[in-house]
Amino acid sequence: MKKIIRIIILTIIYSSINGLVYAQPKECPEVKQLKEVSHKDKEEVINSLRTLIPQTYEVGDYPDIYKEWRVLSAIPFSKVGGNEEEENYLGMAKNFCGEKVTNKSWLVRLDFPQAKGASASQGQLFVAKDKEKGWIVWFRYH
Numbered sequence: 001m002k003k004i005i006r007i008i009i010l011t012i013i014y015s016s017i018n019g020l021v022y023a024q025p026k027e028c029p030e031v032k033q034l035k036e037v038s039h040k041d042k043e044e045v046i047n048s049l050r051t052l053i054p055q056t057y058e059v060g061d062y063p064d065i066y067k068e069w070r071v072l073s074a075i076p077f078s079k080v081g082g083n084e085e086e087e088n089y090l091g092m093a094k095n096f097c098g099e100k101v102t103n104k105s106w107l108v109r110l111d112f113p114q115a116k117g118a119s120a121s122q123g124q125l126f127v128a129k130d131k132e133k134g135w136i137v138w139f140r141y142h
Contacts, residue, residue, distance in 0.1 A: 025126075025139040028097035034104040035129040037076050045074050045106050045127065048135035053110070056125065056137050065115045069123075072109040077102045077126075089141070093126050096139060104128050105138070 049071065057066035073086070080090045086107060093102040110123035126139035 025096055027138075028101055029128055029130065029136065029138045031098075031100045031104065033130050033132070034101065035131055037078075037104055037106060037129055039076055039079055041076070041106075041129070042074055045108065045135065046071060048127070049108065052125070052127065052135060052137050056140055057112075057123065066112055066123075068112065068114050070111050070113070072111050072122075074106060074108045077105050077107055080107060089124060089126075092141070093139070101128065101138070 049069075053066065053069055057063070057069075075086065077090055077093055080086045086109075089107050090102065093105060093107070105126050105128040108125040108127055110125070112121050112123060115121040122142060124141040125137050126141075127135055127137050130136050
């Protein structure tokens with residue numbers, strides 16, 4: 001119950017701070033279109049970020065602050081456990097698009113050193129591997 005309350009509070013705070021950014025995906029991926037993922041895909045996930053991050057972050061206001069980034073963690077949602085912050089994102093993913101999509105997805109936590117402020121310097125992506133499109137971002141929480 002505490003996790004759900006934290007997720008709701010994080011969502012409300014984030015939405016109110018960022019105005020037009022909504023803390024839920026525009027559209028959930030179709031489960032049947034997603035490939036199974038495992039921890040063995042980590043190198044592939046990390047490599048895909050070279051394309052996914054510019055597509056996701058280098059748009060809108062101040063795209064230059066997102067050109068430099070580093071991966072804090074990249075883990076399949078099915079392996080999340082023991083880290084309270086990551087478990088909160090697991091709860092969000094399940095709430096937004098269901099357990100089946102979540103189990104075929106990864107949580108990627110990022111740091112943007114050029115971004116000022118705590119909320120701007122951290123990013124979280126929910127990614128999955130589409131059978132036709134390859135790796136996709138289905139949710140960005142910052």
